[in-house]
Amino acid sequence: MAAAVLNGVTNGIASSSKIDSYLADESRFASIDKVLDRRGPWTVEEFVGGEGTKDFLRKQSKVLVIGAGGLGCEILQNLALTGFNDIHVIDMDTIDISNLNRQFLFRESDVGKSKAIVAAEFVMNRVPGVKVTPYHGKIQDHPTTFYQQFNIVVAGLDSISARRWINATLVQMAEEDEEQLKPLIDGGTEGFKGQARVILPTVTSCYECSIDMLTPPTAFPICTIANTPRLPEHCIEWASVLEWPKVHKEKKLDTDDPDHIEWLYQQASARAAQFKIEGVTWALTQGVVKNIIPAIASTNAIIAASCCNEALKIATAAAPYLNNYMMYVGNESVYTYTFEHEKRPECPVCGGESLIAEAKRDWTLERFIESLINRQDLQISKPSLSYSRGALFWPSPPDVYTATRPNLEKPLVDLLGEDEGIVVTDPALPVSVNISIKYV
Amino acid sequence: MTAAQLRVQKDLTELELPSTMTTNFPDPTDVLNFTLTITPDEGIYKGGVFRFTFNISGGYPHEPPKVRCTQKIYHPNLDLEGNVCLNILREDWKPVLNLSSVMIGIQYLFLEPNPDDPLNKEAAEDLRRNREGFIQNVKSSMRGGTVKGETFDRVLKA
Numbered sequence A: 001m002a003a004a005v006l007n008g009v010t011n012g013i014a015s016s017s018k019i020d021s022y023l024a025d026e027s028r029f030a031s032i033d034k035v036l037d038r039r040g041p042w043t044v045e046e047f048v049g050g051e052g053t054k055d056f057l058r059k060q061s062k063v064l065v066i067g068a069g070g071l072g073c074e075i076l077q078n079l080a081l082t083g084f085n086d087i088h089v090i091d092m093d094t095i096d097i098s099n100l101n102r103q104f105l106f107r108e109s110d111v112g113k114s115k116a117i118v119a120a121e122f123v124m125n126r127v128p129g130v131k132v133t134p135y136h137g138k139i140q141d142h143p144t145t146f147y148q149q150f151n152i153v154v155a156g157l158d159s160i161s162a163r164r165w166i167n168a169t170l171v172q173m174a175e176e177d178e179e180q181l182k183p184l185i186d187g188g189t190e191g192f193k194g195q196a197r198v199i200l201p202t203v204t205s206c207y208e209c210s211i212d213m214l215t216p217p218t219a220f221p222i223c224t225i226a227n228t229p230r231l232p233e234h235c236i237e238w239a240s241v242l243e244w245p246k247v248h249k250e251k252k253l254d255t256d257d258p259d260h261i262e263w264l265y266q267q268a269s270a271r272a273a274q275f276k277i278e279g280v281t282w283a284l285t286q287g288v289v290k291n292i293i294p295a296i297a298s299t300n301a302i303i304a305a306s307c308c309n310e311a312l313k314i315a316t317a318a319a320p321y322l323n324n325y326m327m328y329v330g331n332e333s334v335y336t337y338t339f340e341h342e343k344r345p346e347c348p349v350c351g352g353e354s355l356i357a358e359a360k361r362d363w364t365l366e367r368f369i370e371s372l373i374n375r376q377d378l379q380i381s382k383p384s385l386s387y388s389r390g391a392l393f394w395p396s397p398p399d400v401y402t403a404t405r406p407n408l409e410k411p412l413v414d415l416l417g418e419d420e421g422i423v424v425t426d427p428a429l430p431v432s433v434n435i436s437i438k439y440v
Numbered sequence B: 001m002t003a004a005q006l007r008v009q010k011d012l013t014e015l016e017l018p019s020t021m022t023t024n025f026p027d028p029t030d031v032l033n034f035t036l037t038i039t040p041d042e043g044i045y046k047g048g049v050f051r052f053t054f055n056i057s058g059g060y061p062h063e064p065p066k067v068r069c070t071q072k073i074y075h076p077n078l079d080l081e082g083n084v085c086l087n088i089l090r091e092d093w094k095p096v097l098n099l100s101s102v103m104i105g106i107q108y109l110f111l112e113p114n115p116d117d118p119l120n121k122e123a124a125e126d127l128r129r130n131r132e133g134f135i136q137n138v139k140s141s142m143r144g145g146t147v148k149g150e151t152f153d154r155v156l157k158a
Helices: A002-010 A013-024 A026-037 A051-060 A070-082 A115-126 A144-148 A160-176 A208-213 A222-227 A232-248 A258-274 A282-289 A297-316 A365-373 A398-409 B003-013 B099-111 B121-129 B131-142
Strands: A063-066 A086-091 A131-136 A152-156 A184-190 A193-199 A325-329 A335-339 A353-359 A384-387 A390-393 A421-425 A433-439 B021-024 B033-038 B050-055 B066-069
Touching: A026 A051, A026 A297, A051 A297, A063 A070, A070 A086, A070 A115, A070 A152, A070 A184, A070 A297, A086 A115, A115 A131, A144 A160, A152 A160, A152 A297, A160 A184, A160 A208, A160 A433, A160 B003, A184 A297, A193 A297, A222 A232, A232 A258, A232 A282, A258 A282, A297 A325, A353 A365, A365 A390, A365 A398, A384 B003, A390 A398, A398 B021, A421 B003, B003 B099, B033 B099, B050 B099, B121 B131
Parallel strands: A063 A086, A063 A152, A086 A131, A152 A184, A353 A433
Antiparallel strands: A184 A193, A193 A325, A325 A335, A384 A390, A384 A421, A421 A433, B021 B033, B033 B050, B050 B066
């Protein structure tokens, strides 16, 4: 297929209609059909194959792509060319000129526009029959019901907090209803390194299970940046961590504001000159304060390809899917390793138990807590309870205790609605427990 | 509830603070922002009341809490703007650490000021060269006095 497209390009203008007719022809999926039409030596047991499978892939499945950046562009391209025809994409970002070297769905005239919207239009124009629905905004602004409509979620994010959020949301959905288990395929790259993983919420380890494996953000000792700078980065951190709050007081540093970066750059340059340090540049200043990691287009291509193959395998059962973590290390020759990251029993997101607690309509909160303490399956003695509006009752620290103690005497029905979830922690529990209340 | 909030609930409700430290929540519904008060019962800073603000972001515990001293105090490991030089608040932070580790770490700075990791260079130099003189300067600064041309906040117990 790639060769045919390439020929079209090299043959010049006349061939553009050739590409169109090729793409419009369903037989362009001939290669993929070979693995979907019949069983092979590695086909998984559940595999049925044939029209039903192809129909599910091309007509029924609905995929959500989170992120339309470096990984997102590759993922959208791959999914569309694999035969997924109902793709949704969400991204809060707008296109920056510096994206254009690798985010190939964007052109110079698109700078400033929504990544999701431009990417969706590009893919729809390029690949006939594919519907891409864009959402310009934050994933956190969509309710659980939004995520319920998809079969698979593929994430190409650059933010840990966004990953933690989507992971926690999908785990919670699966905990509440097994039917709502949505596989999450998470890709990530950092320079020559990358990873692809398959998360089956509540079944496999989740993103939060492996949070301890992440390298914490680079930080230099504050005493070094204050007194004995040796690196250009020390001068930049001095400007952003110490000088900015000193000079601008309450005004917060906005790392997206070029004027703010310029100020930091000037300060850092002066300090670097004073200490005879070379290498402070505008780009490095921006890189340090925004924690920019070099993005390499081909690493994105490798990781996105891996993620999309997993999406195809999960959607069709044509081959066993990744179990469950593939790391790719390209900066010391090439090394890849696939392993099963195990569930962490004390994971605050998926390790916690989820249970239903019955309560009588005339109970106070205190009576309800007593019933929790009496439960044999919990074995707790000093529980702290939170709900959607914050702390419901915490026995400590003293301030929070004083603020939440009046809740003890209130009728439970005034505090919590039917099916409203609460989170319980206790010194005796390694994890939190999600409890939904059922009034009897 | 976010994973950060869950972790903070676990950290805060299971804190076992010595009597020299108390937490204060200006808005008890916002457990991500609070103050810590330290009243050292031994060492050079005994008799003082020191306040720190804790600001916990959604990235916790991947990212450390942001901690600042709200007073201007004469200490080798604190600067005049309230920045704190404590390794686990920056370069040595790990998600397995918790709020308790940070609080204990800050209290330790008052028991054992560390002149080898200075943030206030004059104070560190003072401590290294002449411990007795440094102690006198600390006492005077805690009364709201002036040391080396800088006037400090009065932090003595009422």
